[in-house]
Amino acid sequence: MSDTHADTIRSAVDEEIRPILAGIELSRRGYLQLTKLVATGIFGFFGVIALILWGLISIWVALPVLGFAAIVAGLVAWAMARMYRGTTLAQIVPPLAEAIGGMTYRPMAEGFNAAAVIDLGILPSSQAVAAEHLLEGMHRGTGFRMAELSCYDRVEQISMATRRKRSRRRRNWRGLVIEVDVPVRFDGPVILARDRGLAGRIHGAGLRRVDLPDPAFARIFEVYAADTDEAARLVTPALAQSLAALSQARPGKALAAAFASGVFVLTIPLPRGFLEQGSLFQPAHRLLDKVPQIVRELTLPHRVIDYLMGDRPGPLL
Secondary structure, rough: HHHHHHHHHHHHHHHHHHHHHHHHHHHHHHHHHHHHHHHHHHHHHHHHHHHHHHHOHHHHHHHHHHHHHHHHHHHHHHHHHHHHHHHHHHHHHHHHHHHOOOOOEEEOOOOOOHHHHHHHHHOOOOEEEEEEEEEEEEEEEEEEEEEEEEEEEEEEEEEOOOEEEEEEEEEEEEEEEEEEEOOOOOOOOOOOOOOOOHHOOOOOOOOOOOOOOOOHHOOEEEEEEHHHHHHHHHHHHHHHHHHHHHHHHOOOOOOOOEEEEEEEEEEEOOOOOOOOOOOOOOOOOHHHHHHHHHHHHHHHHHHHHHOOOOOOOOOOO
């Protein structure tokens, strides 16, 4: 990042973020107090039930009740922490995005076509998709959009208590989807799959395997397209080298990509959520220590575009 960008970010922190930290701290204490009150009420209610069961039956009947109370209290704390983080990020991320330049941020990703990404077959088949943290902007004259996606399917389990089958929602993929505008016209789709198992699940009609001459690229990606000539035109030798380097910048992760609907789509799995700074259990002033990490995550699309244009900016995250 240039010195000019660093100065602009420091100014945004001093002029727009520091003045609101007191209000964020009040909000944090309110959420924390509410969490404590609700958790106390939960343990008080279920504690009375557990004591009654202990007296009437045995302690072994009472203990599961206390365990259930702990689970409910934990879920309440998780929900409160998530609500606090969301309201906090909605206040501190927009000025940082503006300071970086050419970027806007919205906590919810309304309008991001997650279904189209699923339909390409580069993500696991899912029954539900949740999208959040939408970034839109320009870098080096190229438009981009990025959102965090969580994909869910349903699995059946047999209840140990009732011996009956029940289904629950399970997250099968979480990560970032980046769309980069492509300046040349193409029909597509052209699929670039790194995960060999994922390649077998691609369900685009009429897609055929395309062999490209770059051996380093071929060791990482498999290419599928309806038009093999178009695939060769889009995945140029220079781009193949850039994509191989991009993959190495995120080792061990099953990246996948596609050219479709006028954009280049890249999926990046994450072991944890995106923009998770802002702990309910830390004072608000500690957010200032998280600013470099937030900026690093916000500029991820910039590094992807840099790679696609032949630069080598280092690790993606």
